[in-house]
Amino acid sequence: MKTVLKFSLISFALLCALTPETSPARAQGTTAAPIAQPAPLVARPVADNLAPAGWTRYEIGQPMRFSLILPGEPSGSQERMSLTPKLVVTVRNYMSLGDSGLYGATYIDDLPAELMNDAMKRTFFESFVKGFAEGFQTQMSKTGTSGQVKMLEQRAATAAGLAGYEQDFAFDKMTGRVRLVYDGARAYAVLSFWSDPATEADRIAFFDSLRVNKRR
DSSP, rough: HHEEEEHHHHHHHHHTSSSGSHHHHHHHOOOBBBBBBBOOOOEEOOOOSSSSSTEEEEETTTSSEEEEESSOOOOEEEEEEETTTTEEEEEEEEEEEEETEEEEEEEEEOOOOGGGGHHHHHHHHHHHHHHHHHHHHHHHHHHOOOOOEEEEEEEEETTTTTTEEEEEEEEETTTEEEEEEEEEEEEEEEEEESSSSGGGHHHHHHTOOEOOOOOO
């Protein structure tokens, strides 16, 4: 019960951490003011024989924008937000709580593809990670859970044939990971928090499960 409660608190904190208040814009010292809400993208379960027992693949959007396997139907949120006075993006979050941890994805659209060179991609990733860590730390402290988010290894990574970066975290007795990859004006982040190292097979399957409808 304590583990379930802790992950429930983490789920709440993670969703709060991914709101505009702790977006990459805030990490860069700008104000991410919410504007008109976008329409939701429905998460639809589909068959996948490679999913671990009890897990399901969910396609996001119709036609599909992306899909991944999750331990249960994800909760979703969406926001149109300004990263700078002239740059407005759409951010969508999908979170699912399972026995082995918390799993989810963030989908960002309307990035300035013409400006997203390697240096800009690295800067955006590091700002995303910093904003996430700051927001997560703040929200967990509000739940009465003490501890500091510690940054661990950062490395280049790929998902769905797309290149990007990956960051490991530690919080209390738990470990977290965020992997973010780019496709033109889109970015996809898959993320997880877990406390049991024995469930590594679940995480490998999860992080390797991302599929995207690439820009053409």
